[in-house]
Every structure is written in structure tokens, then in C-alpha cells.
Amino acid sequence: MLDKTQLIDELFVDVVAEMLNIGMGCAAASLSEMVESEVILSVPSVEFVSRDHVTEIISKRIQGDASGVIQRFNGAFWGDALLLFPEDQSLELVRAVLQNSISLDDLTEMQQEAMTEIGNVILNACLSSLADIFNNQILGEIPVFVKGPLHSLFNDNQQQDLIEDVVLFLNMDFSVKQKNLQGYVTFLMDINSVAAFKENVENIMAA
Amino acid sequence: MLMTEVNCLIVDDSRMSRMIVKRIIASTHPEWKIEEAGDGQEALDKASEKDFELILLDYNMPIMNGGEVAEILRPRFPEAKIAFLTANVQEAIKNKAIDLHIDFIPKPITEAKIKKYVG
Numbered sequence: 001m002l003d004k005t006q007l008i009d010e011l012f013v014d015v016v017a018e019m020l021n022i023g024m025g026c027a028a029a030s031l032s033e034m035v036e037s038e039v040i041l042s043v044p045s046v047e048f049v050s051r052d053h054v055t056e057i058i059s060k061r062i063q064g065d066a067s068g069v070i071q072r073f074n075g076a077f078w079g080d081a082l083l084l085f086p087e088d089q090s091l092e093l094v095r096a097v098l099q100n101s102i103s104l105d106d107l108t109e110m111q112q113e114a115m116t117e118i119g120n121v122i123l124n125a126c127l128s129s130l131a132d133i134f135n136n137q138i139l140g141e142i143p144v145f146v147k148g149p150l151h152s153l154f155n156d157n158q159q160q161d162l163i164e165d166v167v168l169f170l171n172m173d174f175s176v177k178q179k180n181l182q183g184y185v186t187f188l189m190d191i192n193s194v195a196a197f198k199e200n201v202e203n204i205m206a207a
Numbered sequence: 208m209l210m211t212e213v214n215c216l217i218v219d220d221s222r223m224s225r226m227i228v229k230r231i232i233a234s235t236h237p238e239w240k241i242e243e244a245g246d247g248q249e250a251l252d253k254a255s256e257k258d259f260e261l262i263l264l265d266y267n268m269p270i271m272n273g274g275e276v277a278e279i280l281r282p283r284f285p286e287a288k289i290a291f292l293t294a295n296v297q298e299a300i301k302n303k304a305i306d307l308h309i310d311f312i313p314k315p316i317t318e319a320k321i322k323k324y325v326g
Contacts, residue, residue, distance in 0.1 A: 121294040123294075
């Protein structure tokens with residue numbers, strides 16, 4: 001059994017935070033292009049937490065229901081990438097992206113599909129950037145739209161023993177200037193994936 | 208610049224993306240015939256019925272990915288303009304486009320990118 005203390009150290013956290021910065025920089029550029037407005041990024045956070053604790057951390061940022069997209073990824077390392085917004089802001093985001101190109105009725109009808117595609121663009125921009133840094137391919141599965149209480153988004157499909165699993169929690173908050181929008185991008189990787197991820201990081205540093 | 212009579216095929220599992228691309232192309236070329244496919248198999252079915260001069264292909268799709276579709280469509284339409292139009296902007300996917308002799312347009316979709324590509 002791998003121990004998290006063997007995996008994480010100050011340098012590793014620093015390198016991972018910088019990679020997340022680069023990945024989210026690409027994601028922010030994509031979002032900025034879509035909403036035609038500046039996107040402001042937070043400082044990345046990198047920590048080991050239990051899956052259960054992830055809900056607690058995010059619920060400090062999102063009160064009430066959330067909506068967004070989850071995309072599973074595989075390859076050199078694996079895990080789940082999540083893009084989440086407070087539910088009451090999701091329609092605003094879709095409106096910001098589609099602007100005046102469709103009617104309000106169509107906007108509501110297409111909210112789910114639009115959110116999925118927005119998530120697809122943002123999460124793939126970030127994952128693609130990480131893949132290129134590692135000179136490796138990451139295979140993203142089809143993104144899935146999610147909506148509801150945070151706890152159900154994170155734990156509904158997990159077996160009880162997995163809920164207490166420790167995961168690497170990478171998170172960055174972003175907001176869209178001039179629009180009242182805040183979103184959260186989170187990556188969750190289990191211990192074995194983190195070990196593979198760390199090996200990739202070490203290869204880069206040794207090169 | 209493509210010829211006057213153009214049949215276009217937009218392949219994307221996102222209805223929103225298909226809608227935006229279709230609107231952009233139709234705004235500049237209202238005479239072009241634009242068809243949509245929501246997955247790779249539907250694209251192949253449509254391509255077996257008629258010829259296309261312009262094909263825009265998403266990469267990450269259910270059933271068949273854009274690469275698998277392009278492998279079949281490129282030899283079928285050697286003269287067509289074919290491009291991946293995808294959020295998967297990894298070097299590996301860009302290289303795949305080069306190997307398949309097709310173009311690469313990174314998402315997000317913008318009017319400028321689509322107009323520049325279709326002419």
C-alpha cells in the first residue's frame with residue numbers, strides 16, 4: 001500500500017501547482033475566448049484529502065446545488081476532472097457563451113448540452129496542456145453533465161469504502177470579469193494514479 | 208476557396224457545437240448544403256449516401272472517435288477539406304491530423320476560425 005507521505009513533498013506540490021497553473025491558463029484562455037471577457041484565476045491548491053472531505057471543501061465555495069461536468073481521464077495517470085458552478089449561475093454561463101445567438105426558450109432547453117460542451121472545451125484544454133508537458137497522451141472519456149447537491153455529485157457512484165479513500169485534490173477557482181460567474185476546476189486522483197503522475201513529474205525534472 | 212456547390216458535413220456529439228458551426232457557415236454561404244451527424248457512425252452513413260466537399264469532425268465522440276471516422280472518410284473523399292474541430296488540443300491529436308492529411312481547428316468555436324477555414 002502506498003503512503004501519501006512517500007508521494008508528496010514540498011517540491012512535488014510546487015511542480016504540480018505550476019503544471020496546474022499552466023493547464024488552467026490554457027483553459028482560461030479558451031473560456032475567455034468563449035465569453036469574450038477576461039478570466040481571473042486563483043492560486044492553485046494541491047492537497048491530499050479523503051473523497052468525503054472534497055465535498056466539504058467545495059461546499060465552502062458553492063452553497064446550494066451545483067451543476068457542471070465530470071470527465072474521467074486515463075493514460076499516463078488517471079482520475080476525474082470536474083468543472084463546477086453554482087447551479088444558479090449555470091444559465092448565466094450558457095447565456096454568456098451563446099450570447100444573442102439563440103432565443104431564451106432554446107437557451108433553457110439547451111442548457112445541459114451547452115454546459116457539457118463548455119466543460120468539454122475547458123477540461124480538455126487543461127488536460128491537453130498536461131499531456132503535452134509530459135509528452136504523453138491522456139485519453140479523456142465523454143464528459144458527463146451533473147447537477148444536484150454536492151454530496152451526491154461526489155459520492156453517489158462510489159462504494160462506501162472508496163468514499164474514505166485518500167485522493168490528490170487539485171483545485172483552481174476562476175471568475176469571469178464583467179460577468180457574475182465563478183467556477184471551480186478540480187482534479188481527483190487516487191494514490192496509485194498519483195504515483196504514476198509523480199513518476200511522470202520526475203521524468204520531466206530529470207530530463 | 209471551395210467551389211460554389213458545396214456539401215458540408217458537421218460531425219459533433221454536441222448539438223450546440225453543430226448549431227453554432229452551421230449558423231456561421233450558413234451566414235457566409237447560404238447556398239451551401241449543410242448536414243449534421245451526432246456521432247461517427249451517423250457520419251459514415253451519411254457519407255455513404257452522398258459526396259461531401261467539407262467535413263468538420265469532432266474528436267472525442269461516442270461509438271467512434273473523430274480519428275477513426277477520418278481514417279475512413281479521407282480515402283473516400285481525397286479532394287475534400289476535412290478538419291478535426293476539437294477541444295482535444297494535445298500534440299498527439301494534432302499529429303494524428305497531419306498523419307491523416309487533414310486539418311486541425313482547436314475549439315472553442317469562433318466565427319473567425321470557421322470563416323477562415325471554409326473561406
